[in-house]
Amino acid sequence: MPHQVIDGSDVGSADVTPLVQLVAPTGERVHEPDNDGDHPGYAARVAHLTGDDLRAMYRDMVLTRRFDDEATALQRQGELALYAQATGQEAAQVGPAHALAAPDMVFPSYREHGILHVRGVDPVDRLRLYRGQDHGGWDPAEHNVALYTLVIGSHVLHATGYAMGVQRDGAVGTGDPERDTAVVACFGDGATSQGDVSEALVFAAVNDAPVVFWCQNNQWAISEPTTRQSSVPLYRRGEGFGVPSVRVDGNDVLACYAVMAEALERAHAGHGPTFVEAYTYRMGAHTTSDDPTRYRERAEEEYWRQRDPIDRLAALLRAEEHWDDDWAAGVAAEADALGETLRAGVRALGAPETTSMFDHVYATPHAQVAAERAWFERYEAETAEQTAQDAETAEVAR
Amino acid sequence: MPHQVIDGSDVGSADVTPLVQLVAPTGERVHEPDNDGDHPGYAARVAHLTGDDLRAMYRDMVLTRRFDDEATALQRQGELALYAQATGQEAAQVGPAHALAAPDMVFPSYREHGILHVRGVDPVDRLRLYRGQDHGGWDPAEHNVALYTLVIGSHVLHATGYAMGVQRDGAVGTGDPERDTAVVACFGDGATSQGDVSEALVFAAVNDAPVVFWCQNNQWAISEPTTRQSSVPLYRRGEGFGVPSVRVDGNDVLACYAVMAEALERAHAGHGPTFVEAYTYRMGAHTTSDDPTRYRERAEEEYWRQRDPIDRLAALLRAEEHWDDDWAAGVAAEADALGETLRAGVRALGAPETTSMFDHVYATPHAQVAAERAWFERYEAETAEQTAQDAETAEVAR
Amino acid sequence: MSTQTMPLAKAVTAGLRAALEADPSVMLMGEDIGRLGGVFRVTDGLQKDFGEHRVVDTPLAESGIVGTAIGLAMRGYRPVCEIQFDGFVFPAYDQITTQLAKIHNRSRGRIQVPVVIRIPYGGGIGAVEHHSESPEALFAHTAGLRVVSPATPQDAYDMMRAAVASPDPVIFLEPKGRYWSKGDVDLDSPVPSLDDAAGPDPLGTARVARSGTDVTLVAYGPTVATALSAAEALAAEGTSAEVVDLRSVSPLDVPTVAESVRRTGRCVVVHEAPSFFGSGAELAARLTEECFYSLEAPVLRVGGYHAPYPVAKLEHEYLPSVDRVLDAVDRTLAH
Amino acid sequence: MSTQTMPLAKAVTAGLRAALEADPSVMLMGEDIGRLGGVFRVTDGLQKDFGEHRVVDTPLAESGIVGTAIGLAMRGYRPVCEIQFDGFVFPAYDQITTQLAKIHNRSRGRIQVPVVIRIPYGGGIGAVEHHSESPEALFAHTAGLRVVSPATPQDAYDMMRAAVASPDPVIFLEPKGRYWSKGDVDLDSPVPSLDDAAGPDPLGTARVARSGTDVTLVAYGPTVATALSAAEALAAEGTSAEVVDLRSVSPLDVPTVAESVRRTGRCVVVHEAPSFFGSGAELAARLTEECFYSLEAPVLRVGGYHAPYPVAKLEHEYLPSVDRVLDAVDRTLAH
Ligand SMILES: Cc1ncc(C[n+]2csc(CCOP(=O)(O)OP(=O)(O)O)c2C)c(N)n1
Ligand SMILES: Cc1ncc(C[n+]2csc(CCOP(=O)(O)OP(=O)(O)O)c2C)c(N)n1
Numbered sequence A, B: 001m002p003h004q005v006i007d008g009s010d011v012g013s014a015d016v017t018p019l020v021q022l023v024a025p026t027g028e029r030v031h032e033p034d035n036d037g038d039h040p041g042y043a044a045r046v047a048h049l050t051g052d053d054l055r056a057m058y059r060d061m062v063l064t065r066r067f068d069d070e071a072t073a074l075q076r077q078g079e080l081a082l083y084a085q086a087t088g089q090e091a092a093q094v095g096p097a098h099a100l101a102a103p104d105m106v107f108p109s110y111r112e113h114g115i116l117h118v119r120g121v122d123p124v125d126r127l128r129l130y131r132g133q134d135h136g137g138w139d140p141a142e143h144n145v146a147l148y149t150l151v152i153g154s155h156v157l158h159a160t161g162y163a164m165g166v167q168r169d170g171a172v173g174t175g176d177p178e179r180d181t182a183v184v185a186c187f188g189d190g191a192t193s194q195g196d197v198s199e200a201l202v203f204a205a206v207n208d209a210p211v212v213f214w215c216q217n218n219q220w221a222i223s224e225p226t227t228r229q230s231s232v233p234l235y236r237r238g239e240g241f242g243v244p245s246v247r248v249d250g251n252d253v254l255a256c257y258a259v260m261a262e263a264l265e266r267a268h269a270g271h272g273p274t275f276v277e278a279y280t281y282r283m284g285a286h287t288t289s290d291d292p293t294r295y296r297e298r299a300e301e302e303y304w305r306q307r308d309p310i311d312r313l314a315a316l317l318r319a320e321e322h323w324d325d326d327w328a329a330g331v332a333a334e335a336d337a338l339g340e341t342l343r344a345g346v347r348a349l350g351a352p353e354t355t356s357m358f359d360h361v362y363a364t365p366h367a368q369v370a371a372e373r374a375w376f377e378r379y380e381a382e383t384a385e386q387t388a389q390d391a392e393t394a395e396v397a398r
Numbered sequence C, D: 001m002s003t004q005t006m007p008l009a010k011a012v013t014a015g016l017r018a019a020l021e022a023d024p025s026v027m028l029m030g031e032d033i034g035r036l037g038g039v040f041r042v043t044d045g046l047q048k049d050f051g052e053h054r055v056v057d058t059p060l061a062e063s064g065i066v067g068t069a070i071g072l073a074m075r076g077y078r079p080v081c082e083i084q085f086d087g088f089v090f091p092a093y094d095q096i097t098t099q100l101a102k103i104h105n106r107s108r109g110r111i112q113v114p115v116v117i118r119i120p121y122g123g124g125i126g127a128v129e130h131h132s133e134s135p136e137a138l139f140a141h142t143a144g145l146r147v148v149s150p151a152t153p154q155d156a157y158d159m160m161r162a163a164v165a166s167p168d169p170v171i172f173l174e175p176k177g178r179y180w181s182k183g184d185v186d187l188d189s190p191v192p193s194l195d196d197a198a199g200p201d202p203l204g205t206a207r208v209a210r211s212g213t214d215v216t217l218v219a220y221g222p223t224v225a226t227a228l229s230a231a232e233a234l235a236a237e238g239t240s241a242e243v244v245d246l247r248s249v250s251p252l253d254v255p256t257v258a259e260s261v262r263r264t265g266r267c268v269v270v271h272e273a274p275s276f277f278g279s280g281a282e283l284a285a286r287l288t289e290e291c292f293y294s295l296e297a298p299v300l301r302v303g304g305y306h307a308p309y310p311v312a313k314l315e316h317e318y319l320p321s322v323d324r325v326l327d328a329v330d331r332t333l334a335h
């Protein structure tokens, strides 16, 4: 695997491990040396992207950011129970999402708003979970996006198993881009400590499963810095399991695209898993319940605000003359429209039927559920009747 | 860390990864190049061992082998419920055990008979578990050996936590050999797949805990070859977590001694954990319940029988003129005596008191246990009385 | 005629074989289930016949086994996972409890995860720690799982096929102490249908194993034989005991048991798991609610003690024995 | 005077602080418990005051937390582990069930593992999946663990200190829905002693929270307040309800409850966990055994349903409410 070695001191305050970077924070392309061997270099993997392609990425990043802002506002207004922002991680989500092929399956964690956006999951549906209205919210089959999983690390095994199923279906190595399927498991730096994630690496490696371990190292697991999870850069984790690994500048949307493209190529071809550490930063709080002032410095936040991935792509667009103010105004208008859709849509989400809590506990009839549901329906009806009677009595008494 | 690079094709049929070796299968010393840097080379770490030291190792390996043979025979005679042989792994157990300092704590799995022997755990006590007479069998504090743990991988976390306690006690980096304490976690190749083992590496690495991960890769986890657990040599696992790692010829008792000595030095000095893969071979069945003919070739077993670690040390002793037939006869006599002690001792182990199953469930009184124990004692007494009465009635009737 | 006499373990094998033959999406996963055929040889020969992709020797990691099985199920497969011994299911407990049990619900019915978790369970085989436990209550409390245990070779065969056909996850507890007990198995018996909401639940319906009038003995898995022996002994003394084989712990077939208890007025529940917070507690609570005015005595429980499963040398003191069942029947009759 | 009014969460903090001050071997471990003070701020300020070696931010791995805590306990420490939310205890379930619960027994009393597992549990706070569960039955079934839950700030303070002092592992369930409920706490109350076999068990003794004569309401943790409100409402209707706060789920203080039930003849058990295989089942079975001839009605249960804890929008339909308790009391009085 070709490793583009760039001094990372520019993007990481403490960590100076080399990482793949194609666009400097100033917006200039980084010149990558040609690679030996069979694989194209990372720069070659983005050479075909046109101005339209880059603008599409920018648009997706802006809409993802707006989604965050609107959802955060909705939470403040009491319309959502909780919300976890992706702010700062848009490049590490939109970049890989643009590299995906239609049949590829994504297993997100709970912060992958940028990926879900690119894949077309309905924005209102994406907030059902955070509203406390649904434990899921969308149909995984519709856009090949599994549901959010809140138990850290669990779904990384599901992704690996799914990839083992893909192999059994013969959907790797056919050379047919409509057929060859990769699976992407998204998780954070904190998640790497969970046994399940390590076990997933074991299963993926020994089976050559077509899965990409996409770890967004946003440098914090709630209040804990990555140094509480590992003494070496996280991308090295994969190698210990025999999984080729790479570290990418997670605030560089093109580098993220390129690294994901390479990993997908390997998976599609039937050459097995890849582990990617996308080194980025969680610019906001962990969730709307969190208070980062308790555990990190403003200066650090400021440092990273200067390295906003959206600004970097804007700088590239400007530098390469793909920027156009009318077009940018259009994107802003789209973002406004998204905000409106979201506000109206979320407010319109009613509460589910009370009896729906007994739905889908099992796919087949189960005596215990049936008995309790029957009891509940009777109880609800009686209570309603009682309330009605009480009201009547009160009416008569008046 | 100095890696002694030797072509491993001589010891591994399939696997040709380099590994530390100090004695060739023929019994000659392997000449190791001098090391750069601060660390002595591995050969230097065994240079002080005298003929007596080597003979002591040989004796321990022979007694360990005899222990296996006797225990296996006892199981066949119905005196033990089960037994798991260490045969073939004596070098990978006696070597590291000889390197330990008195305060060091060992967390064995269930096959570390060689380590327990060297540490002085009573041989009969070591079979209580396998007799179905005790879930443990010895006092961990007496010889600094924790109890056997049958849930694969669990105790590796205990060892790591214990090492974190050692750190808190200030018992590392003092330079006082009576004080500085390391912890050794023993586990197998199969165990490396368990999430708990990976989590232990995480905790050890981020805390610089004084723990040595001593993985005996005996090439089989019951019927599964190591290729079902990892696509790369296991020693690489440690590196992915930031734990310095080394692969040693597990049939070379001196190499095992040297590698453990280095790891202990690091731990004692407060420089953190080490991961060691001791590449060896399980010459016998997994346990007395197992039938290896179902899953591996006789030729493979034969190949490894030719590389018996005891023979290798004997060859070294002969080559370096430490061998003495009288002494060897003495060791054989000791082994015979051990066999006798074992047979008599195991047969003399009675069954525990029936009420002992209610002992030590809690350290403090617990109402549920108290109630059930009281019931059981009443029931037992009544049953005994009933049996006595029945006997009397039968007597009278006759 | 396709009826054969075989031990319970082989009836499980036959059920797995039938399931593998009937549906190409069925696959088996576990430690040592391939060439070795599993430590109890339940999967003996299946890898040879169905290949390494359908009968998979997995890495030694139970969470990984269940977690990847879930992913395979999401892709349309029907994995049957073997856990080598009862005490080793706990590393997979998180995947079973927070994922396997809940994904169908989380997805509002859009995803099914038809995973079967086979667990040889229970004691009596003279084994070491963690090899003789009965964890059914630890699964039954969690909604979304079916928890079953066959007591006869025929049920082992039928219930295994039904479990594999079930769109819901099934914890399939195999009474390892009865693996070698033989019985007739009709290999042509139809696969019980799970789709018929109106019909009896093929995985959740109890069976009256012996009719009686004076007391109801309720058991499942390994203790059904114990209860039947006790009933035999009671018959000799003139007491007529009815034996109900629950077959399923979740759901519990309360109507069948309650019908019996209403007739007999007395009930003893027998299982190997500790009584404290065990199935007997749920049954006793439920039967007391349903049959309050019919009960002549409290529902009594004969189970394991609130202590770790003991060393092999003591297990027969720990396990519910015929004598202990008779003692409980005496006590209930004394009321 | 050292009595202060404080919310339950702060009483836990005070208990932890007292334990840290009293014994240098006490230490706290968990995710985000250091600078952040935990997501509920229960450990707020403790790392600052006791240092990073005694209040440890651990890697994000619950099995690792409990597993290393066991090792620390073997070395003589008394670790108190925080599990961030109830639904995240399951990755540690294996270490808790097969190791923590069993090591004292395995060693025949030679090793003690005085580890406390703190779990903010229960619902009612409008949270997402896995943040509102009540797993007590899943621990109580396993011998070797004590399982407790305080309902008042004073009990939170006393029981936390007793739990830390306990040589046995304790699952310490903190009713997170009541974290902000205030009460008086006497900070000078002595640490309850666990050594006195003759005296009452300081972690296992129930408390009569309100006296009454017509019906016994049994609750613990978050439902004690519900039961007290129900008793209040019943009093207004002329029914006198006794409320027993169990405090401990393992062991259960059956004598205290049975004494009450023998007087009232009626009993309703209220907990948030699903009724099926829950604490209410064990209590109902036991009370029926002990009070068979005093019971005028079956012991009734008001608990969660056999369904995953629902979405926040529905949790108040799922949780035992005062109305549901009153309904159960009506039913028991109708017998
Ligand atoms: C098993 C488990 N333990 C604890 C939590 C609580 N929790 C939610 S998010 C989080 C931090 C996750 O950090 P990371 O993996 O870096 O992802 P990020 O939130 O930074 O995207 C924690 C501890 C959980 N959800 N699951
Ligand atoms: C959690 C768990 N799963 C399964 C088992 C059953 N089991 C006992 S030993 C073993 C193989 C262990 O292989 P390895 O780690 O290589 O150690 P070895 O026996 O070769 O020394 C298995 C699967 C167990 N004891 N614990």
Ligand SMILES: [Mg+2]
Residues within 6 Å of the ligand: A188, A189, A190, A216, A217, A218, A219, A220, A221, A222
């Ligand atoms: Mg993070």
Ligand SMILES: [Mg+2]
Residues within 6 Å of the ligand: B188, B189, B190, B216, B217, B218, B219, B220, B221, B222
């Ligand atoms: Mg092995």
